[in-house]
Amino acid sequence: MRAPALTFAASLVLAALALPALVLPATAQAPANPAPAKPAPEKPAPAKPAAQKPAAQSAPAKPAAPVPDDAYAAYQLGKYKTALDLAVARANKEGDPVSMVLAGELLSLGYGVRQDAGAAQKWYEAAAAKGNADALFVLGSVLMASPHVANKDNAVDFFRKAAENGSSRAAYNLGLTYLQGQVAPKEPAIAAEWFQKAADRDQPDALYALATLYRDGNGVPRDPIEAARLLQRASELGNPVATTEFGIAVFNGIGVPKDEERAAGLFKEAALAGNAIAQNRYARILSAGRGVPKDVVAAAAWHLAAKAQGLDDPLLDKLVEGLTPEQRTQAQGKLKIWQPDKMLPSGTEASK
Numbered sequence: 080m081r082a083p084a085l086t087f088a089a090s091l092v093l094a095a096l097a098l099p100a101l102v103l104p105a106t107a108q109a110p111a112n113p114a115p116a117k118p119a120p121e122k123p124a125p126a127k128p129a130a131q132k133p134a135a136q137s138a139p140a141k142p143a144a145p146v147p148d149d150a151y152a153a154y155q156l157g158k159y160k161t162a163l164d165l166a167v168a169r170a171n172k173e174g175d176p177v178s179m180v181l182a183g184e185l186l187s188l189g190y191g192v193r194q195d196a197g198a199a200q201k202w203y204e205a206a207a208a209k210g211n212a213d214a215l216f217v218l219g220s221v222l223m224a225s226p227h228v229a230n231k232d233n234a235v236d237f238f239r240k241a242a243e244n245g246s247s248r249a250a251y252n253l254g255l256t257y258l259q260g261q262v263a264p265k266e267p268a269i270a271a272e273w274f275q276k277a278a279d280r281d282q283p284d285a286l287y288a289l290a291t292l293y294r295d296g297n298g299v300p301r302d303p304i305e306a307a308r309l310l311q312r313a314s315e316l317g318n319p320v321a322t323t324e325f326g327i328a329v330f331n332g333i334g335v336p337k338d339e340e341r342a343a344g345l346f347k348e349a350a351l352a353g354n355a356i357a358q359n360r361y362a363r364i365l366s367a368g369r370g371v372p373k374d375v376v377a378a379a380a381w382h383l384a385a386k387a388q389g390l391d392d393p394l395l396d397k398l399v400e401g402l403t404p405e406q407r408t409q410a411q412g413k414l415k416i417w418q419p420d421k422m423l424p425s426g427t428e429a430s431k
Contacts, residue, residue, distance in 0.1 A: 166181040179211070207240075228262075258298075287310065314345070376410050
C-alpha cells in the first residue's frame with residue numbers, strides 16, 4: 080500500500096553568496112543557521128501516477144508485490160472517511176504499517192473525521208514499532224517541535240531510526256541538528272555525512288545544505304565545483320533558494336564557467352517562484368543590463384515584488400525613487416498577485 084506524502088518538513092536557509100556589484104546589504108540576508116521550521120501539516124496533494132518517480136523525500140517503501148489498495152484509492156479521490164475506515168480495517172487485520180500511517184495522517188489533519196491527535200499518534204507509534212520510516216519521521220518531527228529538551232533528544236533518536244530505514248527527510252533533519260548544535264553536539268562533519276545520505280536520495284534541501292558546506296569548507300574540504308554541482312541538482316529539483324545560489328555562482332564564475340546570461344535565466348526562474356532575494360538580484364542585473372537588456376522599469380517592478388515580501392535594497396530603492404511618474408506607474412502595472420506572499424510581474428513583462 081502506498082502512503083500519502085507526509086507534510087511535516089524542516090527547512091534550512093543559509094546566507095546567499097556575495098555577488099560583486101550586485102551585493103545585498105547584510106541585513107537583508109537570512110541568518111546562517113536558523114532553527115528547523117516547526118512542522119506545519121497541510122492538505123496533502125494526490126500522488127503522481129505510479130509510473131512516475133515520486134519525490135525521494137516522501138517516497139514510502141513499495142510492497143514486495145502489487146496489492147489492491149482501496150484505502151489509498153479513496154484517499155486520492157478525497158473520500159477521506161472511507162479511506163480511514165479501510166485503512167483502519169486493514170491495519171487491524173493485517174498489521175500493515177502503511178495503513179497505520181495513512182490512518183494517522185487522516186486523524187492528525189482531521190480529514191473526513193474529527194481531528195484526533197491522540198489517536199493519530201497511537202497509529203504512528205504502532206507503525207513506528209514495525210520500523211516504518213514515515214511514522215518514525217513524523218514522531219521525531221512532533222518531538223522536535225516540543226519545548227522540552229528531553230523530547231528533542233528523543234526526536235534525534237527517531238530521526239536516526241527513520242534515516243536508517245531509508246527516510247531522506249530524517250537524514251536531512253539529523254544533519255540540521257548536528258550543524259546547529261542546539262540538540263546534538265555541533266559537529267559539521269557529522270552533519271555533512273547525514274546531508275550526504277539524504278542528498279544521495281535527491282532530497283532537495285539536503286543537496287542545498289551540503290552545497291553550502293562545500294562552499295564554505297565547513298565540515299568538508301572547501302570545493303566550489305562540488306558546491307555548484309549540488310546547487311544545480313537542488314535547483315533542478317525545484318528548490319528556489321538553490322536556484323538563486325546557483326545563479327550567483329554562475330554569474331560570478333565560482334565552480335562553473337561564468338555566464339551572465341545563464342545567471343539571468345536562473346534568477347528569473349527563482350524570482351518567478353517567489354524568492355525575494357532572486358527578485359532583487361534579477362532587478363539589479365536588469366538595472367545594469369548585464370546578461371539581459373537594460374530595463375529600469377522591469378527592474379523596479381521586480382524590486383517592488385521583493386519589497387512586498389519585506390526585503391529591502393537601498394540601491395534599488397534609489398532606482399525606484401529616480402523613476403518618472405509614468406515609469407513608476409508602468410512598474411506598478413507589471414505587478415500582479417498570483418498567490419499569497421508572492422508578488423510577481425504580470426503579462427509579457429515577466430519574461431524580461
